[in-house]
Amino acid sequence: QVQLVQSGTEVKRPGASVKVSCKASGYTFTSWYIHWVRQAPGQGLECMGIINPNDGTTTYAQRFQGRVTMTRDTSTSTVYMEVSSLRSEDTAVYYCARERQAVFDSWGQGTLVTVSS
Amino acid sequence: DIVMTQSPDSLAVSLGERATINCKSSQSVLNNSNNKNYLAWYQQKPGQSPKLLIYWASTRESGVPDRFSGSGSGTDFSLTISSLQAEDVAVYYCQQYVSTRSIRTFGQGTKVEIK
Numbered sequence: 001q002v003q004l005v006q007s008g009t010e011v012k013r014p015g016a017s018v019k020v021s022c023k024a025s026g027y028t029f030t031s032w033y034i035h036w037v038r039q040a041p042g043q044g045l046e047c048m049g050i051i052n053p054n055d056g057t058t059t060y061a062q063r064f065q066g067r068v069t070m071t072r073d074t075s076t077s078t079v080y081m082e083v084s085s086l087r088s089e090d091t092a093v094y095y096c097a098r099e100r101q102a103v104f105d106s107w108g109q110g111t112l113v114t115v116s117s
Numbered sequence: 118d119i120v121m122t123q124s125p126d127s128l129a130v131s132l133g134e135r136a137t138i139n140c141k142s143s144q145s146v147l148n149n150s151n152n153k154n155y156l157a158w159y160q161q162k163p164g165q166s167p168k169l170l171i172y173w174a175s176t177r178e179s180g181v182p183d184r185f186s187g188s189g190s191g192t193d194f195s196l197t198i199s200s201l202q203a204e205d206v207a208v209y210y211c212q213q214y215v216s217t218r219s220i221r222t223f224g225q226g227t228k229v230e231i232k
Contacts, residue, residue, distance in 0.1 A: 036222070037167075045159075045167065045210055045223040061220045095166060102214045103157045104221075105178070107166040 002026040004034075004108035005098050011114045012086050019082040022096030022112045029052040029077040033099040036081045038092040039110075049098070051079055054071065086115045119143050119213050123224035129232040132214075138227045140211035145191045148215070155215040158187055161226075162207045164185040168210070171196065207232055211219045 007021040022034065036048040049060040051070040058070045064083075072079045083090060094111045097104035120143040130136040146155045154174035159167040169178045171187040174194055184199045198205055211224040 044226045045161075045212075045225070047221045051218065059220065081187070097167075101172065102155065103169055103172040104167070104211075105169050107168070110166055 002098065002106040004098060004106055006024050006094075006096060006108040006111045009112045011115075011116065013113055014087055014117055015080055016086050016115075017084040018086060018112070018113050019080055020096075021078050022108050023076065024053075024098070025077065025080045027098075028059075030074060034079045035097045035099055035104060036068075037095045037097055037104075039095070040089070040092045043092075046096075048081070053077075053079060060117050067083075082114075086113075088115050091115045118129060118220075119146070119222055121211055121212060121213055121224035122224050123209075123227045126225070127228040127230065129230045130145065130198075130201045131232045132203065134198050134232075136201050136205075136229055138209050138211075138229070139197045140194045140196070140224050141169060141190075142192045142194075144212055146213045146215045147191050154190050154194070155213055156187075156189070156194050157212045157214060158185075159210045159223075160205075160207045161210065162204075168209065201229070201231070203231060 003025045004021045010018050011017050030053050035050050048064050051058045053072045069082045091114050096108040099104040122141045129135045156174040158171040160170050161167040170181050175187045186197050188195050208224050208226045208228050216223050
């Protein structure tokens with residue numbers, strides 16, 4: 001079955017960077033786009049960007065342009081999302097999600113990133 | 118960007134009663150070339166990842182109980198739970214996906230509780 005397994009909880013200082021991983025299994029990794037979605041405490045869902053695992057092309061939400069980088073490693077079926085210049089407002093749960101027929105049919109378990117001095 | 122607005126923000130419904138959530142998009146999500154509405158609904162239970170319930174505005178994802186149904190077209194949509202069960206307590210989100218390779222947008226969410 002399709003599985004997306006994310007890396008564990010992170011605690012970072014303001015100004016630092018964080019890199020979250022999402023390992024896919026149960027399907028052909030290069031066939032489906034992966035999206036990253038974040039959820040601040042008690043808040044809704046916000047899409048950050050998309051990566052095409054086949055060729056590595058990305059699209060980022062405008063508000064994250066310049067601060068977010070998405071990459072992939074086809075040898076391990078893993079996608080990564082790095083956020084730089086962290087601030088307290090980046091404290092959130094970060095999810096990866098697979099796109100199938102334009103919707104998000106499978107989600108990772110989420111990675112909590114806490115930014116605190 | 119397309120803005121999605123849900124109403125109400127929360128509702129409390131008795132077990133076995135109907136719950137209806139509305140979602141309005143700032144522009145049409147209907148693709149006239151294939152007559153499909155690019156609108157999905159997700160359920161997020163406390164402490165869990167979101168789960169896809171409905172896509173193309175009214176198509177249930179495999180395994181989703183038939184008490185969940187979606188309707189609407191263009192800019193106005195609804196998710197209905199015909200007979201609320203205890204396990205349906207969750208936050209529900211609508212999402213537009215009118216352009217592939219684009220950044221999706223979600224509604225702000227509607228919290229459903231038991232009265």
